[in-house]
Amino acid sequence: MLADYARCLAAVIEDVGLGPAHVAGLSWGGTVVLELYRHHPELVRTLVLVDTYAGWKGSLPPAEVRARVEGAERMLAVPVEEFAPTMPGLFAGRPSAEAVRLLSVMSADARPRSMRTELTIMAETDHRDLLPEITVPTLLLWGELDTRSPVDLVARPLLGAIPEATLVVLPGAGHLSNIEAPEPFNRTVREFCLARS
Secondary structure, three states: OHHHHHHHHHHHHHHHOOOOEEEEEEOHHHHHHHHHHHHOHHHEEEEEEEOOOOOHHHHOOHHHHHHHHHHHHHHHOOOHHHOOOOOOOOOOOOOOHHHHHHHHHHHHOOOHHHHHHHHHHHHHOOOOOOHHHOOOOEEEEEEOOOOOOOHHHHHHHHHHHOOOEEEEEEOOOOOOHHHHOHHHHHHHHHHHHHOOO
């Protein structure tokens, strides 16, 4: 199933027709772009992995994976008209009103069935075998205070496993580091990609 998401992403890159791409993914998106690299490494110029995982199974202790699956089941058990996807620990502190608005807009299009599929895939995925095979420059961009994918638990093992990885930690940011620290986030991604174009 994860391979289907990767195939869709590959089709977009191929359709644009500009050659290998700088491919970024945050959280779930990072798991998808790792799967893209597994099946289509020729389409990837660089990887930008943001507050993500080598799958939950590949990055988290089994008890934490079980707790997240149980939390997701509770979230998904509400009636469809009351469904509002939320995850604890997305922000380092109290989010700004603009961040809350943006997250609400993004969440409005989430469907319970799609969320169930995504979370099931995350719980079962283990990309640890792939990491040493990655040969493209890889930026690991992390919020310092990310409690969903903590720097020491998740980012540092990725740094140790991916041969050409660089870790940049954004001070004061949480799991949604792109929203909490947009200026340093954008500057870091831009500099990394331009230096490798």
